[in-house]
Amino acid sequence: MPNSMWHQCLEVLRDEFPAQQFNTWLRPLQSDLREGQLMLFAPNRFVMDWVNEKYLRRIEEVLKDLNGGQAPRVQMKVGSAPRESEPVVRSVAEPKPASLADEIGQRVTEEEKSVAATVAGSTSAGVSRSAQKINGERRPVQVEGDIKHQSFLNETFTFETFVEGKSNQLARAASMQVAENPGGAYNPLFLYGGVGLGKTHLMHAIGNEIVRRNPKAKVAYLRSERFVADMVKALQLNAINEFKRYYRSVDALLIDDIQFFARKERSQEEFFHTFNALLEGGQQVIVTCDRFPKEIVDMEERLKSRFGWGLTVMVEPPELETRVAILMKKAEQANVKLSSEAAFFIAQKIRSNVRELEGALRLVIANAHFTGSEITPPFIRESLKDLLALHEKQVSIDNIQRTVAEYYKIKVADLLSKRRTRTVTRPRQVAMSLAKELTNHSLPEIGDAFGGRDHTTVLHACKKIVELQETDPGIREDYQNFMRLLTT
Numbered sequence: 010m011p012n013s014m015w016h017q018c019l020e021v022l023r024d025e026f027p028a029q030q031f032n033t034w035l036r037p038l039q040s041d042l043r044e045g046q047l048m049l050f051a052p053n054r055f056v057m058d059w060v061n062e063k064y065l066r067r068i069e070e071v072l073k074d075l076n077g078g079q080a081p082r083v084q085m086k087v088g089s090a091p092r093e094s095e096p097v098v099r100s101v102a103e104p105k106p107a108s109l110a111d112e113i114g115q116r117v118t119e120e121e122k123s124v125a126a127t128v129a130g131s132t133s134a135g136v137s138r139s140a141q142k143i144n145g146e147r148r149p150v151q152v153e154g155d156i157k158h159q160s161f162l163n164e165t166f167t168f169e170t171f172v173e174g175k176s177n178q179l180a181r182a183a184s185m186q187v188a189e190n191p192g193g194a195y196n197p198l199f200l201y202g203g204v205g206l207g208k209t210h211l212m213h214a215i216g217n218e219i220v221r222r223n224p225k226a227k228v229a230y231l232r233s234e235r236f237v238a239d240m241v242k243a244l245q246l247n248a249i250n251e252f253k254r255y256y257r258s259v260d261a262l263l264i265d266d267i268q269f270f271a272r273k274e275r276s277q278e279e280f281f282h283t284f285n286a287l288l289e290g291g292q293q294v295i296v297t298c299d300r301f302p303k304e305i306v307d308m309e310e311r312l313k314s315r316f317g318w319g320l321t322v323m324v325e326p327p328e329l330e331t332r333v334a335i336l337m338k339k340a341e342q343a344n345v346k347l348s349s350e351a352a353f354f355i356a357q358k359i360r361s362n363v364r365e366l367e368g369a370l371r372l373v374i375a376n377a378h379f380t381g382s383e384i385t386p387p388f389i390r391e392s393l394k395d396l397l398a399l400h401e402k403q404v405s406i407d408n409i410q411r412t413v414a415e416y417y418k419i420k421v422a423d424l425l426s427k428r429r430t431r432t433v434t435r436p437r438q439v440a441m442s443l444a445k446e447l448t449n450h451s452l453p454e455i456g457d458a459f460g461g462r463d464h465t466t467v468l469h470a471c472k473k474i475v476e477l478q479e480t481d482p483g484i485r486e487d488y489q490n491f492m493r494l495l496t497t
């Protein structure tokens with residue numbers, strides 16, 4: 010049985026199980042084939058027990074099919090597969106000594122220097138976004154020497170203020186477990202999903218809960234840009250050891266939006282060592298990202314594979330009922346009476362993400378406050394008229410599918426089917442890519458709209474079409490035609 014059998018098996022399972030289940034339980038498994046026995050390695054006992062109970066039978070069936078009807082022996086273990094080809098991971102030792110000039114000059118990329126300059130300054134858009142995010146935050150964790158570790162927890166982001174729904178149930182449960190038992194079974198905890206869906210909220214909720222249970226706990230929260238900026242500054246000030254000491258001394262390290270580490274090689278290396286040190290010390294690491302670890306581009310493989318050692322959970326866009334519940338909760342927090350009819354009306358109109366939902370509610374409340382009006386559906390329509398006009402102008406996935414099918418003379422049903430012939434796959438990829446570019450839908454939503462495909466398939470389609478537009482004039486022309494047809 011060739012070793013790639015496990016990958017083929019994963020491909021089959023990917024189509025059978027919902028993306029969240031697949032990514033949480035099956036994708037992190039590593040395989041090792043020895044003497045006809047397939048050993049599956051799970052990142053922790055929890056995942057191993059769960060897979061054993063829920064998926065092992067199906068895994069064995071699929072492997073049997075793929076192996077010409079012969080059932081291989083499958084065993085499970087906690088750990089990671091031995092990798093002959095991969096260099097032995099350096100332990101938590103400090104990175105090899107280098108002169109300061111060497112460290113700054115050679116290993117810190119231009120990108121890192123520019124992040125450092127931007128975060129240190131205060132005028133860029135990036136900074137205003139972080140400034141917005143830390144609005145209302147308190148509880149600085151520690152200020153040490155020349156390097157100010159600006160680690161704040163937002164007190165309002167707690168489990169109590171987080172509304173649970175189908176879309177975030179697993180992420181919330183895992184976060185709760187981590188808060189109750191930091192450094193335990195789910196280490197690291199990797200939360201991922203689209204913008205404004207509550208990843209940061211959950212991360213702070215964990216931090217706040219850890220501190221509530223143990224007021225002496227040292228919890229450091231920071232956006233990844235801050236880590237980059239601190240590191241560059243530490244190198245410039247010849248204080249890298251202090252930097253290392255600080256980040257390795259915390260009980261829980263919370264790094265938000267890790268995707269910004271892309272191309273920041275020195276930061277990745279530094280984080281890798283910090284990460285290992287914390288994991289070995291039984292300290293908790295929590296990371297958020299806008300995508301699944303393996304899909305982060307320009308990130309070292311060894312770091313991506315570490316992210317999968319604990320538990321990786323997706324936060325999905327909330328469905329209608331959860332959006333309504335979130336609005337009711339936010340209104341209650343603002344001491345505003347919001348009827349369920351009004352909440353329902355807003356939730357039906359604003360579907361993209363929770364941040365936008367909150368923004369819409371804020372606008373409605375402000376208008377009601379200034380005009381002294383009651384919040385009714387007609388009042389909401391008037392208050393949100395510009396925002397709604399923008400949403401209505403947006404192209405729908407349906408529309409894209411119809412236009413693409415008509416253009417290529419195929420059926421919409423073909424686009425949604427499992428057929429993989431060239432005449433269907435290329436138009437399907439074009440349509441997915443257009444849906445990503447022209448609508449506000451998340452990758453999982455687009456995947457769902459194309460016959461329940463995984464979000465990674467959508468991502469692959471988008472990348473492929475970008476690539477083809479460079480190399481294939483036919484596709485470039487088609488794409489331009491679609492943009493014209495759909496947007497004018």
Ligand SMILES: Nc1ncnc2c1ncn2[C@@H]1O[C@H](COP(=O)(O)OP(=O)(O)OP(=O)(O)O)[C@@H](O)[C@H]1O
Pocket residue numbers: 166170171172173177202203204205206207208209210211266299335338363364367
């Ligand atoms: N389930 C929820 N219940 C209550 N509030 C929520 C929920 N989900 C998101 N929010 C609110 O939505 C806003 C945006 O959430 P948050 O900043 O956590 O998103 P994010 O996923 O980290 O986005 P980004 O990737 O852009 O950083 C916050 O004000 C947060 O409180």
